Amino acid sequence: MKKIRLAVTGATGSVGGAVLDICARFPQFFEIRALAAKSNAKKLTELGRRHGAKLLCLTEPEDKNWREEGFTCLSGVNGLTEMVEEPSVDHAVFASSGVAAIKALQKALMRGIDVSLANKESIVVAGPWVMPLIKRADQLRPVDSEHSAVWQCLRDAPKEEVSRIWLTASGGPFRDYSAAQMEGVTPEAALNHPVWKMGPKITVDSATLMNKGIECIEAMQLFGLPAERVGALIHPRSQVHGMAEFIDGTVRLLLSQADMRLPAAAAIAWPRRLPLAENALPPIEPKDWDLCFREIDEKLFPCFALAREAGRLGGAYPALLVGADESAVRHFLNHEISYRAIAEIISEVLEACGEKTPQTLEEAVALVETGEKMADKICRDRRNR
Numbered sequence: 503m504k505k506i507r508l509a510v511t512g513a514t515g516s517v518g519g520a521v522l523d524i525c526a527r528f529p530q531f532f533e534i535r536a537l538a539a540k541s542n543a544k545k546l547t548e549l550g551r552r553h554g555a556k557l558l559c560l561t562e563p564e565d566k567n568w569r570e571e572g573f574t575c576l577s578g579v580n581g582l583t584e585m586v587e588e589p590s591v592d593h594a595v596f597a598s599s600g601v602a603a604i605k606a607l608q609k610a611l612m613r614g615i616d617v618s619l620a621n622k623e624s625i626v627v628a629g630p631w632v633m634p635l636i637k638r639a640d641q642l643r644p645v646d647s648e649h650s651a652v653w654q655c656l657r658d659a660p661k662e663e664v665s666r667i668w669l670t671a672s673g674g675p676f677r678d679y680s681a682a683q684m685e686g687v688t689p690e691a692a693l694n695h696p697v698w699k700m701g702p703k704i705t706v707d708s709a710t711l712m713n714k715g716i717e718c719i720e721a722m723q724l725f726g727l728p729a730e731r732v733g734a735l736i737h738p739r740s741q742v743h744g745m746a747e748f749i750d751g752t753v754r755l756l757l758s759q760a761d762m763r764l765p766a767a768a769a770i771a772w773p774r775r776l777p778l779a780e781n782a783l784p785p786i787e788p789k790d791w792d793l794c795f796r797e798i799d800e801k802l803f804p805c806f807a808l809a810r811e812a813g814r815l816g817g818a819y820p821a822l823l824v825g826a827d828e829s830a831v832r833h834f835l836n837h838e839i840s841y842r843a844i845a846e847i848i849s850e851v852l853e854a855c856g857e858k859t860p861q862t863l864e865e866a867v868a869l870v871e872t873g874e875k876m877a878d879k880i881c882r883d884r885r886n887r
């Protein structure tokens with residue numbers, strides 16, 4: 503069988519690591535051609551050598567003349583686009599954070615190569631422009647664990663037979679806190695996720711439940727469903743990752759260990775399933791299967807409510823939300839604003855400038871920056887008060 507030749511954006515990060523782990527375990531199926539990150543030249547080069555990559559790309563290298571012997575080295579955001587246009591790449595994995603990879607995602611889909619997508623920001627911001635570029639079923643495969651689960655549950659299901667889909671949420675470290683207990687929680691506490699080991703931004707988003715709200719918008723885009731047909735439930739043990747409910751009232755659900763290597767493998771190996779249960783990831787024993795779900799309290803988790811509303815309203819709101827959240831989380835992690843202020847600041851941004859619907863992808867991406875800058879200003883003003 504011909505090996506799948508991959509380019510991985512976000513290779514130095516948490517999901518990037520899961521993808522590379524799968525590739526290393528199954529060298530008979532995968533070949534790493536290209537790796538990209540933002541600025542971590544040392545780790546990227548090390549990974550490049552370990553996985554035999556030929557091409558490396560840093561979008562923001564510290565040294566503008568960055569070069570590494572034995573590799574073709576690209577710099578800047580355009581490097582990501584060049585990377586996915588490389589003829590020897592036939593599968594692009596997007597596992598970077600933020601919105602830098604949107605153009606490259608667009609190019610990869612237009613080129614017709616397979617795409618595995620973990621980066622949720624890009625689809626939330628650019629979904630209306632990116633989704634129509636898909637040329638065939640399953641060209642775009644979700645890697646975000648809940649979306650991968652739903653995608654797998656929907657396999658072979660006619661769209662008209664699907665009534666609703668469900669995403670699960672761990673609930674984050676504060677899922678059992680009262681509003682009073684949430685006052686004054688620290689970044690360190692927010693970074694202590696009960697289940698997943700992830701990058702800092704998404705970990706804080708899990709603690710505010712913004713992650714789940716953003717994932718609802720991501721699901722609306724990926725599966726072409728309106729907000730009212732995308733639900734989310736707290737499921738503390740994170741065994742069930744997503745569900746599809748059908749018009750006859752039956753529900754398919756996907757239950758597995760909480761390990762990003764599973765959705766990564768499902769995406770890059772599709773339609774094949776890799777024998778991960780044999781060694782790396784033993785399945786959960788039936789006696790331990792857990793089917794406890796509970797509703798999300800939108801008062802306790804206002805970020806979730808804000809994202810749900812942004813998804814319902816569409817237009818400029820999803821992009822502004824992504825930008826404002828990026829800023830608010832950064833300021834929270836820097837101990838400059840409180841946990842509660844994250845939702846307050848995002849709400850202020852959405853109220854101030856949500857009306858103008860972007861007409862182009864460029865306008866949508868510009869709105870992310872607008873949201874981020876406006877939230878930066880609100881944070882600064884609050885500190886100076």
Ligand SMILES: NC(=O)C1=CN([C@@H]2O[C@H](COP(=O)(O)OP(=O)(O)OC[C@H]3O[C@@H](n4cnc5c(N)ncnc54)[C@H](OP(=O)(O)O)[C@@H]3O)[C@@H](O)[C@H]2O)C=CC1
Nearest residue numbers: 512514515516517539540541542561598599602621700701
């Ligand atoms: N972690 C997880 O389990 C999950 C993550 N996701 C999503 O996947 C994405 C990555 O998350 P995660 O792995 O946790 O994040 P990490 O913080 O662990 O890693 C981020 C990665 O993205 C790279 N990166 C950041 N900005 C840019 C940029 N401007 N250009 C190129 N590369 C960039 C970083 O490079 P560098 O090291 O040089 O900074 C690093 O490789 C996010 O969109 C997240 O929401 C989705 C589901 C699960």
Ligand SMILES: CC(=O)[C@@H](O)[C@H](O)COP(=O)(O)O
Nearest residue numbers: 646647671672673674708713
């Ligand atoms: C692993 C993954 O997909 C994350 O997006 C995860 O969902 C975060 O956990 P929460 O359910 O706490 O948001």
Ligand SMILES: [Mn+2]
Nearest residue numbers: 646647648717
């Ligand atoms: Mn997820």
